[in-house]
Amino acid sequence: MSADVDLSVSIGGLRLRNPVMPASGTFAEGLERVMDFNRLGAFVTKTITRELRAGNPLPRVVERPGSLINAIGIPSKGVPYFVEKTMPHYAPYDTPLVVSISAPTAEGFASLAAELSIPGIAAIEANISCPNIEEDGKAFAMRAESTENVTRQLRAATDLPLWVKLTPNTGDVPEVARAAEAAGADAVVVANTILSMAIDLKSFKPCLGNIMGGLSGPAIKPIVLRQVFQCAKAVKIPVIGCGGISTADDAVEYMLAGASAVQVGTATFLQPAAMTTIIDDLETFCRHREISRVTDLIGGVVIEEADEPDLAWLDPVS
Amino acid sequence: MSIHLDHAGIAAIPVGGAEAAASCTPWKASVVAELAEVVSHEAVNSEYRHLVLGCGPEAAAALPGQFFQLLCPHPLGEQPFLRRPMSLYGADPDRRQVEFLYKVTGAGTRGLDTLKIGDRLDIMGPLGTGFTLDPAWRNIVVVARGAGLATLAPLARAAKANGTHITAVLSARRPDLLVSVELFQSQGADVVAVTDAEASSGPANVERILRRLIADGRCDAFFTCGSSRLMRVQQRLAREFGLPGQVAMEQQMACGIGLCYCCVRDFNVDGEIVSRRVCWDGPVFDLMEALP
Numbered sequence: 001m002s003a004d005v006d007l008s009v010s011i012g013g014l015r016l017r018n019p020v021m022p023a024s025g026t027f028a029e030g031l032e033r034v035m036d037f038n039r040l041g042a043f044v045t046k047t048i049t050r051e052l053r054a055g056n057p058l059p060r061v062v063e064r065p066g067s068l069i070n071a072i073g074i075p076s077k078g079v080p081y082f083v084e085k086t087m088p089h090y091a092p093y094d095t096p097l098v099v100s101i102s103a104p105t106a107e108g109f110a111s112l113a114a115e116l117s118i119p120g121i122a123a124i125e126a127n128i129s130c131p132n133i134e135e136d137g138k139a140f141a142m143r144a145e146s147t148e149n150v151t152r153q154l155r156a157a158t159d160l161p162l163w164v165k166l167t168p169n170t171g172d173v174p175e176v177a178r179a180a181e182a183a184g185a186d187a188v189v190v191a192n193t194i195l196s197m198a199i200d201l202k203s204f205k206p207c208l209g210n211i212m213g214g215l216s217g218p219a220i221k222p223i224v225l226r227q228v229f230q231c232a233k234a235v236k237i238p239v240i241g242c243g244g245i246s247t248a249d250d251a252v253e254y255m256l257a258g259a260s261a262v263q264v265g266t267a268t269f270l271q272p273a274a275m276t277t278i279i280d281d282l283e284t285f286c287r288h289r290e291i292s293r294v295t296d297l298i299g300g301v302v303i304e305e306a307d308e309p310d311l312a313w314l315d316p317v318s
Numbered sequence: 319m320s321i322h323l324d325h326a327g328i329a330a331i332p333v334g335g336a337e338a339a340a341s342c343t344p345w346k347a348s349v350v351a352e353l354a355e356v357v358s359h360e361a362v363n364s365e366y367r368h369l370v371l372g373c374g375p376e377a378a379a380a381l382p383g384q385f386f387q388l389l390c391p392h393p394l395g396e397q398p399f400l401r402r403p404m405s406l407y408g409a410d411p412d413r414r415q416v417e418f419l420y421k422v423t424g425a426g427t428r429g430l431d432t433l434k435i436g437d438r439l440d441i442m443g444p445l446g447t448g449f450t451l452d453p454a455w456r457n458i459v460v461v462a463r464g465a466g467l468a469t470l471a472p473l474a475r476a477a478k479a480n481g482t483h484i485t486a487v488l489s490a491r492r493p494d495l496l497v498s499v500e501l502f503q504s505q506g507a508d509v510v511a512v513t514d515a516e517a518s519s520g521p522a523n524v525e526r527i528l529r530r531l532i533a534d535g536r537c538d539a540f541f542t543c544g545s546s547r548l549m550r551v552q553q554r555l556a557r558e559f560g561l562p563g564q565v566a567m568e569q570q571m572a573c574g575i576g577l578c579y580c581c582v583r584d585f586n587v588d589g590e591i592v593s594r595r596v597c598w599d600g601p602v603f604d605l606m607e608a609l610p
Contacts, residue, residue: 025577025578026573026577026578027577028575028576028577029576030573030575030576030577030598031575031577033347033348033349033575034347034349034350034351034575035347036345037345038345046577046579054593055579055582055593058569058570058582059570059580060570060578060579060580060582061400061570061572061578061580063398063399063400064399065397065399066397066399067399068399068400068572070572070578070580072578072579072580075579075582075593217399268573268577269400269401269572269573269574269577269578270389270399270400270401271351272349272351272442272573272575273347273351
């Protein structure tokens with residue numbers, strides 16, 4: 001069926017049959033009832049931590065127009081549970097398993113990556129950007145220095161392809177992306193959810209048990225698309241786009257902005273088969289536009305010299 | 319919180335599809351999102367609406383206690399983003415129909431209320447793990463209030479098919495707000511209506527009714543949904559008399575299929591507090607493990 005369009009992409013040496021994969025935290029074995037797992041570009045697990053984590057107090061999500069704010073809090077059953085119970089579930093499939101990890105310290109990240117560098121795991125995605133995990137929503141990926149440090153330690157700890165997931169909640173995402181690249185990341189994922197808040201007008205209380213949470217969904221797409229565009233210009237390693245992608249058109253837009261692959265998250269909550277629909281429609285899009293390789297889309301945004309924006313005012317005030 | 323469960327968070331999956339998947343046999347969906355067609359949509363009283371949809375074979379195979387995630391139309395001036403969990407009220411595999419009974423309480427159900435015959439509604443399901451009927455049970459007791467009046471209703475037909483007699487204790491604020499009475503009676507169930515207006519719905523009176531049923535040999539198991547107070551009464555009696563029970567639990571949901579860990583609740587499993595996902599591990603749980 002896909003004889004005429006080559007959908008495969010390569011992310012830091014890891015070959016994917018197509019550029020569509022789940023965003024961490026929005027994927028689990030339940031989707032097996034909805035779609036053929038052998039069709040996905042990759043599996044990306046919910047973030048695991050070494051310590052057992054219960055997660056945040058409820059309510060954990062609140063909806064807003066075109067968006068969702070979540071503060072789940074990374075409930076985790078730890079490494080042995082993951083290796084013994086979760087991993088075998090994905091073993092029968094011919095789809096690379098990417099494990100998302102998080103830790104409170106750079107050393108913690110490194111030791112977790114080392115422990116998970118085992119057969120059956122195709123790549124590590126370091127979630128150094130989850131806005132809920134540290135006090136006040138601060139995370140490694142908010143600063144280039146802490147990103148470089150944690151990435152360097154991760155790089156020394158594993159030979160697996162290393163993807164570093166950045167946060168949109170910082171002034172200069174391209175600088176953070178450059179730091180990850182310099183420290184040896186094989187790819188950056190841009191981005192995570194946008195730190196946000198909602199207040200209930202009946203009770204005057206925050207809508208989330210955690211007070212703040214991460215915004216996702218179609219509403220954030222233009223913001224993250226811009227960050228992908230900036231990061232793709234800043235680094236040579238692949239950028240994986242993640243933010244509000246619901247349709248193949250969204251995926252194409254991200255690839256034109258410079259993404260080599262895309263992650264789909266919140267859209268799956270609305271249309272559980274969103275990922276396979278995007279894969280089908282992406283192929284159709286390419287065929288109609290007579291694009292034989294999906295990689296031809298990467299960075300294909302056409303910017304005439306006269307249209308070059310004056311980005312000076314976007315630079316952070318240091 | 320602005321995403322009220324408009325109605326039930328109640329649900330349940332029949333199992334089956336999940337573990338199958340992998341290699342050899344061609345993969346087949348057991349949960350689908352589809353555009354179902356409104357066959358009928360009527361007010362049953364001042365609060366509840368009865369919605370009947372024409373659907374595909376997967377949805378129509380839904381079992382009692384399972385639920386669907388409905389992508390509700392936007393009512394004027396509101397934009398519900400997430401799907402809304404809605405417990406199954408009825409399913410007919412032969413006619414390819416599913417039924418829902420809902421109360422208009424939030425943006426999602428206000429959207430549902432706008433549906434007209436012939437309109438399409440995006441339904442995703444069936445989801446979750448439903449009720450289990452032991453063939454050995456001759457008599458069961460159903461205790462329902464609020465959303466439970468809809469969630470427990472499909473048990474009427476299932477129990478009859480199982481040769482099990484139901485006594486349904488149905489609770490509401492006022493007699494005119496009681497629903498599902500005729501449905502239970504049409505399947506041969508005895509209905510005991512209790513209401514706040516008649517001061518008969520309090521836990522003490524319901525306990526008296528349940529003790530009498532137990533004494534008369536009319537209660538091999540409890541099935542309940544919709545009231546924490548009445549659940550606690552049944553837990554106490556179940557412990558005292560060594561009876562099994564099942565409860566359908568509600569919780570605010572996002573994905574409905576076990577991905578997001580938004581709908582967790584604590585359960586007491588042999589003295590240990592365990593967190594479970596209502597959408598995936600439930601929504602039907604062991605009565606004795608449920609915490610209010």
